[in-house]
Amino acid sequence: MSGHLVVVGTGPAGIRAVEAARAAGHTGPVTVLGAEPHTPYDRPPLSKTVLGQNTDGQLPALREDEALAALGAQIRGGAAATGLDPAGRTVATTAGPVAYDALVIATGARARTLDGFTPAAGALTLRGYDDALALRAMLATARQLVVLGSGFIGSEVASAARDRGIAVTIVEADPAPLARIAGPAAGAALTAVHTGAGVPVRCGVRAVAPVLTAGRVGAVGLADGTELPADAVFVGVGAVPETGWLTAGDGAALELDPTGAITVDTALASSAPGVFAAGDAATVDGAPGGHWTAAVEQGRVAGTNAARLLAGGAEAPERFGGVPFAWSTWHGRRIQLIGDTTRGREVDDGEGLITRMVGDKVVGAIGIDRPREIIKIRRQLARDTAPAPAR
Numbered sequence: 533m534s535g536h537l538v539v540v541g542t543g544p545a546g547i548r549a550v551e552a553a554r555a556a557g558h559t560g561p562v563t564v565l566g567a568e569p570h571t572p573y574d575r576p577p578l579s580k581t582v583l584g585q586n587t588d589g590q591l592p593a594l595r596e597d598e599a600l601a602a603l604g605a606q607i608r609g610g611a612a613a614t615g616l617d618p619a620g621r622t623v624a625t626t627a628g629p630v631a632y633d634a635l636v637i638a639t640g641a642r643a644r645t646l647d648g649f650t651p652a653a654g655a656l657t658l659r660g661y662d663d664a665l666a667l668r669a670m671l672a673t674a675r676q677l678v679v680l681g682s683g684f685i686g687s688e689v690a691s692a693a694r695d696r697g698i699a700v701t702i703v704e705a706d707p708a709p710l711a712r713i714a715g716p717a718a719g720a721a722l723t724a725v726h727t728g729a730g731v732p733v734r735c736g737v738r739a740v741a742p743v744l745t746a747g748r749v750g751a752v753g754l755a756d757g758t759e760l761p762a763d764a765v766f767v768g769v770g771a772v773p774e775t776g777w778l779t780a781g782d783g784a785a786l787e788l789d790p791t792g793a794i795t796v797d798t799a800l801a802s803s804a805p806g807v808f809a810a811g812d813a814a815t816v817d818g819a820p821g822g823h824w825t826a827a828v829e830q831g832r833v834a835g836t837n838a839a840r841l842l843a844g845g846a847e848a849p850e851r852f853g854g855v856p857f858a859w860s861t862w863h864g865r866r867i868q869l870i871g872d873t874t875r876g877r878e879v880d881d882g883e884g885l886i887t888r889m890v891g892d893k894v895v896g897a898i899g900i901d902r903p904r905e906i907i908k909i910r911r912q913l914a915r916d917t918a919p920a921p922a923r
């Protein structure tokens with residue numbers, strides 16, 4: 533099979549797309565464009581192991597060098613996509629135009645920021661390896677850290693800072709941690725994980741602005757008038773899809789949702805022929821990204837379908853589905869979310885397992901150090917959502 537497959541993004545979705553295209557029989561040229569100079573690496577370890585290291589640790593590589601080389605792909609780090617011409621089937625990049633026959637976009641997301649909370653003032657975010665090194669350097673001298681946002685990354689940074697003996701306070705605008713994807717019982721259990729480790733969580737109040745002393749943060753001003761003393765701030769208030777480069781010309785080159793995510797169907801096909809999107813940059817049938825397992829699986833589906841298209845598109849496309857799953861580690865406790873944790877009634881067993889029930893059916897669960905039960909629920913949900921066998 534020939535035809536040029538271009539993948540934009542060297543994260544797990546992009547690299548998995550290349551592997552899947554090769555596995556599906558694509559033998560033609562493959563180019564992978566990456567904005568960062570680093571070889572492909574993984575993000576979950578950044579807020580877990582990398583922040584805990586004291587010296588320059590190794591980049592958490594996504595694949596061994598030999599496995600990458602075996603893909604027979606040209607991986608061009610430092611070549612950022614800057615525009616897309618779907619009619620001319622060309623990606624503009626900082627290293628010149630690249631023509632494609634099929635394209636997979638997997639440019640992930642970038643950290644959201646808050647006005648006034650700048651790196652110069654001592655307020656950092658975390659998305660990439662370089663961010664992790666800067667944050668680690670800040671934590672090496674910090675004594676009082678205020679973390680804005682109690683989502684996964686804010687909570688993991690709070691844990692890493694606490695492990696270093698730093699006094700940490702979390703400020704959360706919502707009524708509880710993960711309030712948008714978890715109910716009140718889960719929120720209370722997750723709050724207890726932080727408070728049990730000596731990290732107070734101030735919920736239901738917004739941070740307004742840093743209080744600066746000689747240009748550096750000395751406190752964080754909250755909407756209720758409180759000032760929390762701080763010599764360092766971490767801003768962990770979510771991420772936005774990294775798709776600004778698609779709107780560089782007149783209007784968007786592809787259909788985007790209001791958050792800026794590329795809208796794709798369950799075959800990961802975008803609004804432009806031959807263009808697929810996967811991972812945190814995409815919204816699949818309206819469901820936003822943000823989690824590793826989904827990014828990898830979407831990369832697989834997008835790469836497979838791109839290869840099939842290049843081969844003539846005879847086979848029915850692969851479809852993305854499966855049971856949503858996410859994990860995190862706070863203060864050494866394993867947090868896992870499975871299925872739909874937003875609907876149904878909460879049933880709390882009081883020992884870290886909060887299930888979501890619709891009628892007598894479990895539709896989702898949150899576990900704190902309950903991996904066995906989560907695996908069982910995962911299997912059950914997979915059986916519930918599996919298509920009926922053909923007769």
Ligand SMILES: Cc1cc2nc3c(=O)[nH]c(=O)nc-3n(C[C@H](O)[C@H](O)[C@H](O)COP(=O)(O)OP(=O)(O)OC[C@H]3O[C@@H](n4cnc5c(N)ncnc54)[C@H](O)[C@@H]3O)c2cc1C
Pocket residue numbers: 540541542543544545546565566567568574575576577578579611612613614638639640641658659660684685774777810811812813821822823824825827857858859860861
């Ligand atoms: C610190 C941290 C910890 C996390 N921990 C967990 C966890 O414990 N569990 C979990 O489920 N999820 C976790 N996640 C989320 C998970 O890492 C993401 O869902 C996953 O990385 C998404 O993969 P992706 O390939 O879509 O995007 P990314 O991993 O973001 O990769 C996108 C790549 O595209 C590149 N790129 C961007 N723009 C361009 C451009 N214009 N041109 C070329 N290249 C470009 C970027 O440099 C990047 O290398 C974490 C995320 C972070 C930041």
